[in-house]
Amino acid sequence: MASAGHQPPSAVSVAGGFVALDWGTTSLRAARLDAQGRVLDEHHSDDGILQVPFGGFPQVFAAAVDRWQLPPGTLCLASGMVGSRQGWIEAPYCPCPADFRAVAGRIAWVPDAPGGLRVGIVPGLCTEERDVPDVLRGEEVQVFGALDLLGLHEGVFVLPGTHSKWVRVSQGRIATFATFMSGEVYALLRRHSILGRTLPADEGPLDEPAFLRGVRHAREAGSLLHGAFSARTLALFARLPDAALPSYLSGLVIGEELRAQPLQQRSAKLVLVGAHALTRRYQLALTAYGAQASTLGDEATWRGLAALAHTLESP
Amino acid sequence: MASAGHQPPSAVSVAGGFVALDWGTTSLRAARLDAQGRVLDEHHSDDGILQVPFGGFPQVFAAAVDRWQLPPGTLCLASGMVGSRQGWIEAPYCPCPADFRAVAGRIAWVPDAPGGLRVGIVPGLCTEERDVPDVLRGEEVQVFGALDLLGLHEGVFVLPGTHSKWVRVSQGRIATFATFMSGEVYALLRRHSILGRTLPADEGPLDEPAFLRGVRHAREAGSLLHGAFSARTLALFARLPDAALPSYLSGLVIGEELRAQPLQQRSAKLVLVGAHALTRRYQLALTAYGAQASTLGDEATWRGLAALAHTLESP
Numbered sequence: 074m075a076s077a078g079h080q081p082p083s084a085v086s087v088a089g090g091f092v093a094l095d096w097g098t099t100s101l102r103a104a105r106l107d108a109q110g111r112v113l114d115e116h117h118s119d120d121g122i123l124q125v126p127f128g129g130f131p132q133v134f135a136a137a138v139d140r141w142q143l144p145p146g147t148l149c150l151a152s153g154m155v156g157s158r159q160g161w162i163e164a165p166y167c168p169c170p171a172d173f174r175a176v177a178g179r180i181a182w183v184p185d186a187p188g189g190l191r192v193g194i195v196p197g198l199c200t201e202e203r204d205v206p207d208v209l210r211g212e213e214v215q216v217f218g219a220l221d222l223l224g225l226h227e228g229v230f231v232l233p234g235t236h237s238k239w240v241r242v243s244q245g246r247i248a249t250f251a252t253f254m255s256g257e258v259y260a261l262l263r264r265h266s267i268l269g270r271t272l273p274a275d276e277g278p279l280d281e282p283a284f285l286r287g288v289r290h291a292r293e294a295g296s297l298l299h300g301a302f303s304a305r306t307l308a309l310f311a312r313l314p315d316a317a318l319p320s321y322l323s324g325l326v327i328g329e330e331l332r333a334q335p336l337q338q339r340s341a342k343l344v345l346v347g348a349h350a351l352t353r354r355y356q357l358a359l360t361a362y363g364a365q366a367s368t369l370g371d372e373a374t375w376r377g378l379a380a381l382a383h384t385l386e387s388p
Numbered sequence: 389m390a391s392a393g394h395q396p397p398s399a400v401s402v403a404g405g406f407v408a409l410d411w412g413t414t415s416l417r418a419a420r421l422d423a424q425g426r427v428l429d430e431h432h433s434d435d436g437i438l439q440v441p442f443g444g445f446p447q448v449f450a451a452a453v454d455r456w457q458l459p460p461g462t463l464c465l466a467s468g469m470v471g472s473r474q475g476w477i478e479a480p481y482c483p484c485p486a487d488f489r490a491v492a493g494r495i496a497w498v499p500d501a502p503g504g505l506r507v508g509i510v511p512g513l514c515t516e517e518r519d520v521p522d523v524l525r526g527e528e529v530q531v532f533g534a535l536d537l538l539g540l541h542e543g544v545f546v547l548p549g550t551h552s553k554w555v556r557v558s559q560g561r562i563a564t565f566a567t568f569m570s571g572e573v574y575a576l577l578r579r580h581s582i583l584g585r586t587l588p589a590d591e592g593p594l595d596e597p598a599f600l601r602g603v604r605h606a607r608e609a610g611s612l613l614h615g616a617f618s619a620r621t622l623a624l625f626a627r628l629p630d631a632a633l634p635s636y637l638s639g640l641v642i643g644e645e646l647r648a649q650p651l652q653q654r655s656a657k658l659v660l661v662g663a664h665a666l667t668r669r670y671q672l673a674l675t676a677y678g679a680q681a682s683t684l685g686d687e688a689t690w691r692g693l694a695a696l697a698h699t700l701e702s703p
Contacts, residue, residue: 203605203608204627205605205618205621205622206618206621206622206624206625206627207617207618207621208621208624236617251614252614252617253611253613253614253617254581254582254613254614254616254617255613257581257582258581258613258616261576261577261580261581262576264580265576265579265580266569266572266573266576267569267572290518290520293518294648295648296568296611296612296644296645296647296648297611297612297613298568298569298570298573298612298641298644298645298648299566299567299568299569299648301569301573302522302551302567302568302569303520303521303522306520306521306522306523307520307521309521309523310521312519312521326613329611329613330611330613332611333609333610333611333613333614
């Protein structure tokens with residue numbers, strides 16, 4: 074891993090546009106944006122950081138942006154696991170509470186980036202509760218983008234996924250957050266547990282009644298350790314058709330994530346950020362809890378990186 | 389699978405002793421008992437029902453009891469997954485609430501068992517709460533054995549394992565029970581999740597402080613989906629040595645199982661039944677909840693089968 078500094082090599086200008094990269098564990102998304110942050114072109118690949126060979130980050134990066142023939146000095150901002158210890162350069166976690174400027178000030182700059190480009194890597198965030206730390210990388214940019222897109226300064230932002238993040242924003246700052254291993258635990262139960270034996274290999278379309286039944290049972294069961302077993306017994310007694318089991322199990326896991334939230338006490342606005350297929354499930358589940366949320370798609374990432382780019386230009 | 393009846397072929401006598409079998413998914417334990425239920429000889433093998441080839445149950449059974457040269461007509465009682473749909477013959481679940489006699493009356497008798505032996509298979513139990521069934525097989529015998537050994541008619545019996553069972557006994561009957569997939573989820577997180585990357589391959593001895601820290605965090609986290617991520621972040625920030633992580637994760641999972649129990653409201657006696665290595669962990673975790681339990685080892689299985697044998701002799 075190369076060493077990095079927190080100062081950009083020289084004054085930043087995005088007058089000619091810039092590049093945004095969402096570089097995670099399993100995929101790389103890159104976008105060419107104009108000065109106003111509008112997406113001109115976008116490109117996806119499977120070159121997540123786990124696929125990059127040792128010392129291979131400059132090459133993979135160059136290949137991803139090569140199509141745009143960027144002039145030297147162009148700003149390229151990357152967020153996600155690319156800033157982790159296993160990434161290109163480490164961008165140490167920024168402690169919460171953190172606002173926009175705090176994060177911008179801790180961007181790690183890649184020394185001697187390919188093509189004379191200015192490559193900055195956005196740090197993730199860390200928080201701590203009762204001596205237990207929690208971390209995120211990439212979601213901070215999505216939350217800042219969502220704040221910008223919705224004109225909000227307060228709220229609870231839910232970013233569902235392999236590791237779902239519940240992020241609390243207060244006065245424009247990320248106050249704290251919590252990770253839930255929902256997507257990963259769903260996959261574990263589906264692929265490696267005894268429940269997998271009765272679940273069809275094919276995920277199939279969402280069966281809403283089965284999904285909502287799972288959400289309800291999660292609430293009643295009080296723990297997924299108990300609730301998950303119902304996916305087996307309902308199959309055993311033919312109370313649910315096998316084809317409905319993946320939706321039911323998904324409801325159990327998402328329902329468990331919601332059970333652990335103080336949804337009833339919360340007056341803060343709830344915003345779901347992510348791909349539609351997933352945010353739709355969370356919206357369905359939230360209705361079972363009498364809660365409502367607005368949703369945003371992946372555009373929040375580009376908006377967040379654009380807002381950071383503008384902060385860098387006029388700090 | 390052979391068909392079975394609920395009537396023993398003729399009057400049962402255990403005057404010459406009998407044989408007890410604990411025949412589960414991955415192992416087979418068999419014991420020769422005298423008329424009073426004392427163990428004369430015991431034998432273990434890996435011939436769990438998943439290892440038995442199609443149609444192979446009579447042969448595996450005969451090989452297990454052959455050493456004792458049993459006279460024809462000797463009673464052999466088996467409990468566990470051998471009575472499941474994947475077992476020798478299916479012994480349909482007995483519905484809760486169920487006492488000793490109800491279970492004895494639903495023993496499934498193997499027709500034409502090897503050597504003219506009288507082979508009975510103890511049914512498991514089923515219960516239902518809010519339209520969701522739950523099941524167990526084998527633990528019913530352990531609970532009946534524990535009641536007999538301790539002279540109890542009431543209590544909550546905890547049988548930790550791959551699928552832990554919390555069994556509530558009232559007036560000598562098993563009133564209801566609940567399954568927790570604790571052992572299985574621990575193995576999934578350990579072997580297949582992102583947490584496995586920082587956990588040492590070797591389980592190592594129990595690190596009590598790390599275990600109890602996991603138990604406490606499970607209680608605070610409110611859901612294992614959230615709490616489990618702390619095994620990653622504590623490793624990431626070097627707050628726990630890698631060698632302590634298996635104990636910490638075990639504390640998180642067992643702590644989650646306890647979090648979901650109404651331990652504070654409970655006045656009923658709590659009894660842990662199982663192998664010492666596991667019941668010791670549950671006792672440690674229970675102390676963190678201010679609860680106490682007595683413990684019993686695997687002798688409860690033989691005692692339960694002996695008590696059933698005597699019930700059959702003089703119904």
